Amino acid sequence: xxxxxxxxxxxxxxxxxxxxxxxxxxxxxxxxxxxxxxxxxxxxxxxxxxxxxxxxxxxxxxxxxxxxxxxxxxxxxxxxxxxxxxxxxxxxxxxxxxxxxxxxxxxxxxxxxxxxxxxxxxxxxxxxxxxxxxxxxxxxxxxxxxxxxxxxxxxxxxxxxxxxxxxxxxxxxxxxxxxxxxxxxxxxxxxxxxxxxxxxxxxxxxxxxxxxx
Numbered sequence: 262x263x264x265x266x267x268x269x270x271x272x273x274x275x276x277x278x279x280x281x282x283x284x285x286x287x288x289x290x291x292x293x294x295x296x297x298x299x300x301x302x303x304x305x306x307x308x309x310x311x312x313x314x315x316x317x318x319x320x321x322x323x324x325x326x327x328x329x330x331x332x333x334x335x336x337x338x339x340x341x342x343x344x345x346x347x348x349x350x351x352x353x354x355x356x357x358x359x360x361x362x363x364x365x366x367x368x369x370x371x372x373x374x375x376x377x378x379x380x381x382x383x384x385x386x387x388x389x390x391x392x393x394x395x396x397x398x399x400x401x402x403x404x405x406x407x408x409x410x411x412x413x414x415x416x417x418x419x420x421x422x423x424x425x426x427x428x429x430x431x432x433x434x435x436x437x438x439x440x441x442x443x444x445x446x447x448x449x450x451x452x453x454x455x456x457x458x459x460x461x462x463x464x465x466x467x468x469x470x471x472x473x474x
Contacts, residue, residue, distance in 0.1 A: 265429070266409065267294060267295045268428075268429040269409055269413070269425055269426070271295060271298040271299050271302050272302070272429060273407075273413055273416075273417075273425070274357055275299065275302045275303055275306060277407070277412065277416070280416075281377055283353075283354060283355040284309065284353070285308065285309035285311055285352060285353035286299075286308055286309070287313065287344075287353050287356035287358075288310055288311065288312050288313065289313045289357070289360050289368065290313070290359050290360060290382075291312035291319075291329070292319035295359075296312070297323075300323065304328065309351050310329055310331065311344075312329050312331060312333065313335055313344070314333070317334060320333075320334055333347070344371045345371050348371045349373065352373075353371075353376075354373060354375060354376040355372075355377050355378075355379065356368040356371075356372065356378045356379065357379050357381065358382075359380070359381050359383070359384055360382070360383070361385050361386075362387035362388070362389065362390070363391040364385070365378045366393070369397065369402050369404070370396070372402075374400045374401055377404075380404065380405065380406055380407065381406075381408070
């Protein structure tokens with residue numbers, strides 16, 4: 262995942278954002294490993310990331326270590342007001358969304374005419390809903406799905422795919438370097454899963470055969 266799926270997904274999603282001529286892009290669950298990759302890659306392309314997180318320590322992480330200027334806490338009282346104002350100010354018309362539930366509809370509400378919400382995950386484990394059809398249709402908005410293998414097969418030329426693989430390999434040791442928080446043996450899978458759920462922002466959890474009893 263860290264050396265293959267996430268980097269290629271980030272490259273592909275930013276490729277789509279560029280095709281949509283995005284000036285700014287909203288990223289939900291922005292403190293995830295993939296979210297951090299997107300922040301760095303979007304910034305390098307001159308596209309402003311608008312980051313949504315759910316804990317204050319994630320706000321501090323993205324601002325202090327990743328240089329993100331626009332980071333919003335979804336649990337704050339003025340979250341919706343701040344998001345709407347920032348999306349308007351920065352002309353954010355694309356969202357990379359991985360939570361599902363009511364979040365895609367909410368992101369489309371924040372963004373203006375002709376905006377696009379690209380859904381690539383379902384962390385909430387809830388079906389998408391609460392979309393205002395009149396506002397959606399009348400404002401020419403779009404809801405897209407994203408899956409890296411499908412996108413690369415349909416949208417990229419063989420030469421572009423080869424270039425993405427080269428970029429992914431090079432960037433894995435720098436821009437796309439993945440933080441590993443803790444390592445476990447295979448016999449510790451229950452402990453590892455619990456640790457990961459409680460410490461997701463801190464980095465990945467790895468299973469190693471040499472630590473297995």
